[in-house]
């Protein structure tokens with residue numbers, strides 16, 4: 479080969495190598511981060527077993543479980559990894575420190591958001607850094623907008639309980655889209671030491687429009703706004719959206735998490751812009767698991783996964799520019815697939831008749847039952863037929879949860895009787911230690927109903943709190959960027975990988 483020709487080949491090779499390298503390093507323009515609060519592999523498998531059953535298959539047949547229509551969007555993604563969830567000083571993290579790990583890239587104490595363990599230095603989140611680089615930002619959650627997980631993307635506070643302070647910081651972010659639940663404490667301090675601002679005034683002063691009807695929020699799809707806060711019309715508990723099982727049956731004027739995600743995508747997408755970062759939290763998967771209610775969990779898992787579906791739809795139109803990452807922050811409830819009473823069998827059809835969440839039942843039917851019966855039954859709290867003799871309550875158990883009292887064994891009936899007395903009269907013949915183990919901080923009769931129902935299906939619960947198992951991560955999108963989410967790593971690495979995917983500065987970044 480002549481020298482001239484050889485030189486030309488070398489130059490060409492270097493040019494190709496450079497192009498290939500830049501292709502690998504090129505950041506993703508549109509980035510989605512989906513966070514199922516309290517979601518680990520049990521929540522995922524239980525939901526797929528339920529889907530298989532509700533679609534007419536059997537949760538005990540591999541051929542049915544493996545059918546694509548019985549699988550979640552997330553578990554069909556091409557890249558999978560797993561992350562450790564512990565925080566700086568706890569094997570079982572809380573949602574504030576885990577959200578800080580995902581958003582800022584370092585470990586801190588439970589309860590702390592966007593600050594170090596000493597609670598002296600504040601750090602920028604990947605959302606803030608992306609916004610500074612010209613990306614639009616959307617923060618969506620099924621719980622209140624000032625709750626720990628969303629807060630970690632825009633606020634720094636020494637304690638997650640300062641929710642007025644958190645909302646105050648939200649109002650000055652300049653982020654383009656907030657959507658989901660409302661505010662826990664919009665007009666005063668949430669607790670001592672908190673700020674006392676009127677959040678509505680601050681939002682208006684900073685150019686935000688607040689929308690809170692289904693029609694006005696959906697209208698954003700065709701007429702986007704620059705800065706908008708979308709709050710669902712009905713908020714169920716602690717300013718959160720209703721459980722999806724309740725939205726479907728009772729509050730159809732609300733948006734699902736999936737619909738809210740769709741609105742955010744339409745609002746933030748701009749072909750000529752620098753792209754967006756959207757964080758979507760399925761926050762009540764966690765709350766349902768704290769309460770040990772499998773069907774409320776599964777309902778919110780399905781809505782969360784449908785939200786992932788909205789992002790996948792967007793990905794199909796922009797495959798080279800999009801990255802989607804889905805994970806949980808920790809497992810909640812110690813949920814498991816299998817139970818001592820069912821061994822290797824599973825009966826997910828037992829779950830099909832539950833019509834409301836534990837919360838809806840407590841707020842409505844239970845409240846009415848207690849008002850009607852407490853006065854007559856509680857003087858005889860030691861009587862062993864307060865529940866057995868209450869035909870109305872037995873009907874409610876059957877109609878709302880699909881739990882047929884007549885078919886239960888004596889042990890289950892006794893557990894229900896004890897729980898009923900504790901709920902109705904705040905007293906039963908158990909020791910305090912027994913009651914703590916059996917009910918946690920939840921309504922005894924309702925948590926006992928869901929325990930028995932879930933156990934019949936073969937779903938077990940071991941805690942009313944978070945647990946410390948590692949959590950799966952799923953990714954799809956821009957090939958080389960998505961691939962970085964394969965492997966076993968720490969939760970702080972997720973923030974670093976996302977920062978890398980958006981070409982942000984190395985984390986952590988001080989404010």
Ligand SMILES: [Zn+2]
Nearest residue numbers: 515516573807
């Ligand atoms: Zn959490």
